[in-house]
Amino acid sequence: MTTLADRPAAAATPVADPAPPRLTDWDSTLAFRRDPYRFIGRHAAALGTEVFETRLLWRPTLCLTGIKAARLFYDPARFQRAGAAPGALQATLFGRGGVQGMDGAAHRRRKALFVALTEPAAVDDLVAEVRRAWQAAWPAPGASAPFSLYHFAQPVLTHAVCRWAGVPLPAAELPLRTRQLVCLFDGAAGGLAAHLRARWARRRLEAWLTRAVEASRAGRGGLVAGSAAERIARHADGTGRPLPARVAAVELLNLLRPVVAVSVYLSLMGQALHVHRGERAWLLQPLPDPAEREARRRAFVQEVRRHYPFFPAVAARVCADFTWQGVAFRRGQRALLDLYGTCHDPRAWADPWTFRPQRFEHDERPPPFALIPQGGGDAATHHRCPGEGIASRLMGLVLQLWLDEDGLGWHVVGDPPALAMDRLPALPLGGLVVEPVARPAAALIV
Numbered sequence: 383m384t385t386l387a388d389r390p391a392a393a394a395t396p397v398a399d400p401a402p403p404r405l406t407d408w409d410s411t412l413a414f415r416r417d418p419y420r421f422i423g424r425h426a427a428a429l430g431t432e433v434f435e436t437r438l439l440w441r442p443t444l445c446l447t448g449i450k451a452a453r454l455f456y457d458p459a460r461f462q463r464a465g466a467a468p469g470a471l472q473a474t475l476f477g478r479g480g481v482q483g484m485d486g487a488a489h490r491r492r493k494a495l496f497v498a499l500t501e502p503a504a505v506d507d508l509v510a511e512v513r514r515a516w517q518a519a520w521p522a523p524g525a526s527a528p529f530s531l532y533h534f535a536q537p538v539l540t541h542a543v544c545r546w547a548g549v550p551l552p553a554a555e556l557p558l559r560t561r562q563l564v565c566l567f568d569g570a571a572g573g574l575a576a577h578l579r580a581r582w583a584r585r586r587l588e589a590w591l592t593r594a595v596e597a598s599r600a601g602r603g604g605l606v607a608g609s610a611a612e613r614i615a616r617h618a619d620g621t622g623r624p625l626p627a628r629v630a631a632v633e634l635l636n637l638l639r640p641v642v643a644v645s646v647y648l649s650l651m652g653q654a655l656h657v658h659r660g661e662r663a664w665l666l667q668p669l670p671d672p673a674e675r676e677a678r679r680r681a682f683v684q685e686v687r688r689h690y691p692f693f694p695a696v697a698a699r700v701c702a703d704f705t706w707q708g709v710a711f712r713r714g715q716r717a718l719l720d721l722y723g724t725c726h727d728p729r730a731w732a733d734p735w736t737f738r739p740q741r742f743e744h745d746e747r748p749p750p751f752a753l754i755p756q757g758g759g760d761a762a763t764h765h766r767c768p769g770e771g772i773a774s775r776l777m778g779l780v781l782q783l784w785l786d787e788d789g790l791g792w793h794v795v796g797d798p799p800a801l802a803m804d805r806l807p808a809l810p811l812g813g814l815v816v817e818p819v820a821r822p823a824a825a826l827i828v
């Protein structure tokens with residue numbers, strides 16, 4: 383069992399020991415892999431600390447958890463992103479040269495592009511595309527064998543986001559591009575074979591989009607004029623020169639990939655509806671005011687994002703020596719902030735392990751470092767995800783499609799599926815296998 387390493391006796395000098403508590407395992411990569419979402423929170427609780435040190439991927443790594451640690455982690459005077467992400471993730475999930483690895487003024491200039499592309503009017507357009515695609519693809523009751531919600535959502539989202547972003551995608555290419563985009567977030571941290579497939583998928587996707595960017599710049603089509611994709615192709619970071627075409631392709635993938643990844647949240651939201659029957663009944667109460675019904679749907683979405691796992695942690699590097707809570711942080715050290723554990727921090731959340739959407743009914747905006755499944759702080763100036771509006775709105779849309787009286791409901795086939803917490807991302811087993819029902823009234827979604 384992992385325990386605290388022996389620490390030097392402090393009797394002679396009554397000053398705080400600046401070394402963080404350490405796990406005794408030489409390297410914790412396998413332990414982290416076995417339980418990626420709870421690894422940091424569990425050890426921090428056992429050690430009675432918000433920061434401890436271990437080795438991950440053979441490198442000493444500081445692990446931080448909780449709302450106070452999150453505030454610290456997003457202080458750009460103390461942590462930077464350049465050089466923080468493991469190479470294996472750069473080769474798959476993120477790509478190289480993109481916004482995730484930038485700092486300071488250069489980061490803010492690149493980030494401004496994403497903030498502009500995800501402004502509310504643009505999100506409205508994406509929601510409309512997804513609504514059309516979802517309604518067109520949803521099978522009539524009895525017209526299809528049971529299917530996984532996760533796999534159903536992926537081509538729908540790929541089709542919709544490519545149309546919205548202005549990336550031409552012939553129908554015959556939809557299955558291939560969907561598979562490749564999914565590989566980037568559902569394979570990067572899988573076994574060796576899945577990881578190699580994710581690397582290959584990124585190479586193919588970057589090559590495809592690099593060609594489209596070059597064609598667009600040369601006036602040979604490639605991307606739809608005036609679209610989000612074309613804005614990325616023309617973006618200059620304030621230098622007067624457009625980004626290298628390969629970097630523009632990486633940033634375009636930063637728009638396409640995460641929209642397809644909303645399929646993870648949709649499966650988790652289906653699981654939540656299926657499992658939490660009291661909360662489902664609360665959601666379905668026939669309230670006369672449509673605004674109140676919508677407020678409840680928004681609260682349900684927020685609680686799915688808080689309660690369920692997605693990314694376990696984010697990485698940064700200490701960029702200046704400092705002391706926090708009596709622990710010395712040294713320049714160059716790698717640090718991981720526990721996203722999942724912070725969303726369950728008892729100092730920020732009452733009854734944190736209970737799924738209770740009512741907590742958001744009258745207060746949808748928790749403090750900026752408490753609800754951090756998509757990062758913390760301010761999205762315009764820090765690394766917080768610019769796609770929170772997109773994820774929340776798409777989840778709200780699909781929830782409404784499921785629950786409307788004349789909507790597109792389903793019921794789960796077979797036994798209630800368990801949540802696989804040892805995979806990345808965590809998912810209901812089988813991606814939640816369902817079949818459509820004729821009248822999706824509340825009682826039928828069981």
Ligand code: HEM
Binds near residue numbers: 692757
């Ligand atoms: C599917 C649900 C999503 C989850 C769980 C998620 C999660 C995250 C997380 C954890 C980060 C890192 C925060 C940090 O480094 O501190 C991030 C960053 C980012 N996300 Fe999302 N995201 C999602 C959806 C989206 C969407 C729909 C977009 C589309 C615009 C998007 C675009 C980005 C970009 C460009 C960054 C990098 C921001 C930066 O480094 O400044 N994400 N996301």
